[in-house]
Each structure stands twice: as structure tokens, then as C-alpha cells.
Amino acid sequence: MPERRRQARGERRMAQLLDAAADVFAENGYAKATTNAVAARAGVSPGTLYQFFANKEALAAGLAERYRSALAQAHEQAFDPGFATLPLPELVDRMVEPMIAVNLENPGFKALFTAADMPAHVAAPARELHAAVAGRIGSVIAARLPDRPPEDVHRTAVVATQIFGALLGTILSADGDRDRWVAELKQALIGYLAAFESGGA
Amino acid sequence: MPERRRQARGERRMAQLLDAAADVFAENGYAKATTNAVAARAGVSPGTLYQFFANKEALAAGLAERYRSALAQAHEQAFDPGFATLPLPELVDRMVEPMIAVNLENPGFKALFTAADMPAHVAAPARELHAAVAGRIGSVIAARLPDRPPEDVHRTAVVATQIFGALLGTILSADGDRDRWVAELKQALIGYLAAFESGGA
DNA sequence: AGAAAGTACGAGCTTTTGCTCGCATTTGTC
DNA sequence: GACAAATGCGAGCAAAAGCTCGTACTTTCT
Numbered sequence: 001m002p003e004r005r006r007q008a009r010g011e012r013r014m015a016q017l018l019d020a021a022a023d024v025f026a027e028n029g030y031a032k033a034t035t036n037a038v039a040a041r042a043g044v045s046p047g048t049l050y051q052f053f054a055n056k057e058a059l060a061a062g063l064a065e066r067y068r069s070a071l072a073q074a075h076e077q078a079f080d081p082g083f084a085t086l087p088l089p090e091l092v093d094r095m096v097e098p099m100i101a102v103n104l105e106n107p108g109f110k111a112l113f114t115a116a117d118m119p120a121h122v123a124a125p126a127r128e129l130h131a132a133v134a135g136r137i138g139s140v141i142a143a144r145l146p147d148r149p150p151e152d153v154h155r156t157a158v159v160a161t162q163i164f165g166a167l168l169g170t171i172l173s174a175d176g177d178r179d180r181w182v183a184e185l186k187q188a189l190i191g192y193l194a195a196f197e198s199g200g201a
Numbered sequence: 202m203p204e205r206r207r208q209a210r211g212e213r214r215m216a217q218l219l220d221a222a223a224d225v226f227a228e229n230g231y232a233k234a235t236t237n238a239v240a241a242r243a244g245v246s247p248g249t250l251y252q253f254f255a256n257k258e259a260l261a262a263g264l265a266e267r268y269r270s271a272l273a274q275a276h277e278q279a280f281d282p283g284f285a286t287l288p289l290p291e292l293v294d295r296m297v298e299p300m301i302a303v304n305l306e307n308p309g310f311k312a313l314f315t316a317a318d319m320p321a322h323v324a325a326p327a328r329e330l331h332a333a334v335a336g337r338i339g340s341v342i343a344a345r346l347p348d349r350p351p352e353d354v355h356r357t358a359v360v361a362t363q364i365f366g367a368l369l370g371t372i373l374s375a376d377g378d379r380d381r382w383v384a385e386l387k388q389a390l391i392g393y394l395a396a397f398e399s400g401g402a
Numbered sequence: 403a404g405a406a407a408g409t410a411c412g413a414g415c416t417t418t419t420g421c422t423c424g425c426a427t428t429t430g431t432c
Numbered sequence: 433g434a435c436a437a438a439t440g441c442g443a444g445c446a447a448a449a450g451c452t453c454g455t456a457c458t459t460t461c462t
Contacts, residue, residue: 004407004408005407005408006408007407007408007409007458007459007460008459009408009409009458009459010408010409013409013410031232031233032232034448034449034450035449035450035451036448036449036450036451037449044410044411045410045411045412046411046412046450046451046452047410047411047412047451047452047453048409048410048411048412049451050450050451050452051408051409051410052409055450055451056449056450056451155381155382155385156385158371159368159385159386159389162367162368162371163364163367163389165367166363166364166366166367167360167363170359170363180356181356184356184357184360185360187393187396187397187400188360188364188389188392188393190392190396191389191391191392191393191394191395191396192388192389192392192393193392194392195388195391195392196388199388205437205438206437206438207438208428208429208430208437208438208439209429210428210429210438210439211438211439214439214440235418235419235420236419236420236421237418237419237420237421245440245441246440246441246442247420247421247422247441247442248421248422248423248440248441248442249439249440249441250421251420251421251422252438252439252440253439256420256421257419257420257421403462404461404462405460405461405462406459406460406461406462407458407459407460407461408457408458408459408460409456409457409458409459410455410456410457410458411454411455411456411457412453412454412455413452413453413454414451414452414453415450415451415452415453416449416450416451416452417448417449417450417451418447418448418449418450419446419447419448419449420445420446420447420448421444421445421446421447422443422444422445422446423442423443423444423445424441424442424443425440425441425442426439426440426441427438427439427440427441428437428438428439428440429436429437429438429439430435430436430437430438431434431435431436431437432433432434432435
């Protein structure tokens with residue numbers, strides 16, 4: 001895999017293709033999306049697409065990388081020092097709001113995050129996304145409850161991530177009452193995490 | 202659509218084909234499953250499959266029907282009169298345990314329930330499954346809290362259903378520590394529903 | 403200017419997949 | 433036994449989708 005030297009035009013094309021992939025994935029899900037459609041959406045021939053991405057999975061991986069970066073940036077803004085001592089409802093707020101915002105701005109990412117259908121070898125980017133989100137949640141929980149076994153913290157973070165993923169679709173497709181569903185998501189997370197904080201010991 | 206007269210052999214074939222479809226769907230999900238693979242698994246030619254099922258979606262619909270029936274039966278056994286007054290943790294137990302049991306006995310159904318990838322027109326059976334589960338949960342909630350607006354009850358039931366679906370995959374694929382994940386699922390549901398019961402009013 | 407590498411095209415290949423069709427066999431009914 | 437309907441086969445069609453390849457243009461470097 002000898003690293004290929006890219007010109008400025010090539011970098012622009014890659015971003016363009018990822019934009020198009022995000023749109024196409026968002027419309028019908030990853031499985032139903034076609035590489036030819038992505039190329040067409042980007043106003044480019046299939047051959048050009050494959051100049052920059054080895055295959056369909058590479059497109060997914062590129063998008064996932066974008067997501068991780070966007071999420072990290074959003075959370076960096078939302079976490080000031082001392083976040084760990086906030087009351088639970090406010091903490092959940094600080095976690096959830098940026099995640100929803102990022103998903104609203106990047107419709108394609110939900111198709112990767114909610115990856116129930118992907119063939120096994122293609123699911124790698126989705127798994128990494130899940131792991132990234134769970135990692136963030138886990139580190140916040142660990143900061144609040146330093147005495148808990150890491151294994152318990154991890155399991156709780158995974159469950160919280162899955163709850164988030166489960167409601168994401170409903171939230172994104174809701175129009176007028178989106179805030180209502182977001183409130184339900186927060187309530188579910190608060191209820192679950194409160195039990196973890198008070199229990200276990 | 203003139204109803205076709207079926208012989209006993211035909212009924213058996215249909216059941217056989219649904220068994221095969223459940224296996225094949227369970228292995229790689231609905232989208233990746235092929236009708237030829239289903240026919241082969243049933244030890245039958247593709248032509249025979251299409252004698253009984255008009256298309257791939259009809260297979261999904263048939264399986265979904267099985268699921269609804271199995272779930273209804275399981276819940277009928279789990280609900281004695283007076284279930285509505287049980288403490289919340291026990292009530293959640295009575296709801297969750299049969300659902301998990303049914304899913305363990307019928308591996309194919311998860312592929313239908315967790316139908317994030319299906320093309321729009323094929324998602325109908327999955328939607329019906331979700332509606333059936335949410336309906337059951339909703340009626341239990343309504344029995345406990347008769348004074349709440351039906352709309353709130355419905356929304357809560359939908360969220361509970363999605364939480365269930367989100368953790369189903371992890372629970373089914375867990376081996377040794379399945380009970381641990383089931384406990385997390387119950388905790389999440391208890392936490393969320395407790396907030397609904399004490400709040401709102 | 404000239405060479406080398408990067409970018410771009412798009413027809414079409416290869417494989418997959420849902421599904422069909424003509425025909426043979428089995429079952430139920432009179 | 434005879435006829436119709438139901439069941440069964442399996443090669444193969446038509447469309448879709450991931451991807452390739454020969455060719456031509458553009459940018460960069462010396």
C-alpha cells in the first residue's frame with residue numbers, strides 16, 4: 001500500500017465524494033446505496049470514484065472518520081472542567097445535545113451508526129463509531145464514579161450508546177415534535193444512569 | 202387475488218420454507234439473504250418457493266405473522282389478572298422474559314425486528330411487528346395509569362420498544378453473560394418507566 | 403519543454419439475485 | 433380410471449451493482 005501523493009484537486013474530489021456518499025447513504029441506507037449513484041451525485045464518473053476509494057467500504061470508513069472527528073469537536077466544546085460533578089440531568093444534556101446536533105448536520109452518519117444490515121466485513125467502520133461513542137460516554141461515567149469496576153462502566157456505556165442509537169432514527173425523522181422525542185431520550189438515559197449511580201456500590 | 206386451495210403437502214412446504222427463511226435471515230440479515238438460499242436450505246427448488254410466496258417480502262410477512270402469534274401466546278401465559286398492580290420491576294420481568302425467550306427460540310425474528318436496512322416497501326412487516334410489540338406494552342401501561350393521555354402512553358410504549366430492540370442483538374449474541382445484559386435491559390426499562398409513572402401527572 | 407504522476411472518463415465486464423416458464427409428477431374427486 | 437388442480441423442478445432470463453481498463457487530459461517537477 002504505497003501512499004499515493006494527492007494533488008489539491010484530488011483532496012477536493014474526495015471531500016466531494018464523501019459529501020455525495022453521505023447523502024446517498026442517508027436516503028436508503030448503506031446496503032441499498034450504489035457506488036454508481038454516489039459517483040453520479042458527485043457529478044463524477046465511477047472510474048473517478050475508484051481512483052480515490054478502493055471500494056464501497058472505504059467510502060463508509062471515510063465517512064466514519066468524519067463523524068468521529070465532528071463528534072470529538074462537538075464534545076470538546078460541551079465539556080468544561082467540572083462537568084463530572086454536574087447533576088445527572090444536566091450532564092446528559094451536555095452529552096445528548098451535541099450528538100443530536102451533529103447528526104442533524106450530517107444526515108449520512110445515522111446510516112453508518114445504525115448499521116444492522118451491513119455484511120460482516122463492512123461493519124468495521126460502524127463498530128468503530130459505536131466504540132468511539134461508547135468510549136466517550138464511558139470516560140464521563142468513569143470520571144463521575146471512579147470507584148466502579150471498569151467492566152461495569154464499560155457495559156453501562158455500551159447500553160447507553162445503544163439506547164441513543166435506538167432513538168436516533170425517530171428523533172431525526174421527527175419534524176415538529178423533535179424536542180419531545182429528545183426529551184424522552186434524555187429521560188431514558190437519566191433513568192438508566194441514575195440506577196447505575198445509586199446501585200452497584 | 203383468488204384464494205388458492207392448498208393441499209396438506211403445500212401447508213407443510215410453506216412451514217418448511219418459513220423455517221428455512223428464519224435460518225437464512227438470522228445468518229446475514231434480511232437484505233443479504235437470497236431467495237435461492239432459502240429454497241436450497243429448505244431442500245427445494247426456487248420455482249417451488251415461488252409457488253407459495255409471491256416474493257421475498259411475502260416470506261418476511263409470513264415470518265412476521267409467526268412472530269406476532271408466538272409473542273401473543275407467550276404473553277397470554279405471563280399475564281394473570283392483577284398484573285397491572287404489580288411493582289414495576291416485576292412487571293418489567295413479566296414483559297421482558299417471554300420476549301427474550303421467544304427470540305431465543307426463533308433466531309430469524311430479530312432480523313425482522315431490527316429492520317434498519319430494509320427498502321421502504323419491504324419494511325411493512327417489520328413495522329407491523331414493532332406496532333404489535335408497542336401495542337402490548339402500551340396496553341399494559343394504560344392499565345396501570347388509566348389517567349394518562351393516550352398519546353403520552355403511546356409515545357412511552359414506542360420508546361420502550363425501541364430500547365428493547367436496541368439491546369436485543371447484544372443479548373442474543375451474548376453467551377455466558379446473557380443474564381447480565383438482560384438485567385441491564387430491565388434496568389433501563391425500569392428507570393425509564395419509573396420516571397414516566399412518577400412524572401407527567 | 404519534456405517526462406512522470408495524478409486526475410478523469412464511461413462503456414462494459416462479471417457476478418449476483420430476484421424471479422419465470424415450460425414441463426413433469428403427485429394428489430384429490432367423481 | 434380419468435381429469436383437473438396442486439405441487440415440483442431447474443435452467444436460465446433480466447436487471448442491478450461493484451468494479452475495471454484503455455485512453456486522454458492536467459498538474460507538478462526538473
